[in-house]
Amino acid sequence: MNMSMSPEELNFITSLGVRFVINIVFVYILICGIYAKEHRIREYSFSFIISNILIFLVTSMLASVKVKTGFAFGLFAILSILRYRTEQIQIREMTFLFGSIIMGVINSLATDELSLIAVVLADVLLVCSMFICERAFMGNADTVVLLYDNTKLLGKGMKKELHEDIKKRFGYDVVKVALIKMNFLTDSAEVKLVYKRT
DSSP: OOOOOOHHHHHHHHHHHHHHHHHHHHHHIIIIIIIHHHHOOHHHHHHHHHHHHHHHHHHHHHHHTTOOHHHHHHHHHHHHHHHHTTSOOOHHHHHHHHHHHHHHHHHTTOSSSSOHHHHHHHHHHHHHHHHHHIIIIITTEEEEEEEEOOGGGGSTTOHHHHHHHHHHHHOOEEEEEEEEEEETTTTEEEEEEEEEOO
């Protein structure tokens, strides 16, 4: 068995290694520097980074055998959505998920026609855009869904008492409480809480 590599194969492996390092650096900045720094959700952070790596590697392999990249992106976008279809994933988490998917696809596309400089520039623009939008639109606020059992405080005119009770029981500095669903059998409610991050 001939184990020697042709110059084309050596170039592909070198290019793959360089693109992989660039991909890891930028997805780490995106997820660990922007997302997890404020949200501290390790399960999602792990899933976002691993999804990015899987998409990068498989898309790179498919591109090397002349499979259309659009097919690869569509395949993994569908698989990623299916992965989270049973989760009550928030819109912000879905945004970071797609950011990591797109970054993996972008970084797998560096070829003779699309230089590494262009790919790095796209990575920088993606990370900067998400960072700026995160700060501009979300500020220091975040959301969480809670199961709340003191339903009498959900009535009209009880806003102050409701906020104080939630802060006392859960520790959140409440900005807004929105009722999602009432369960009259258990006398509880599912509420969406907007709170200030400390």
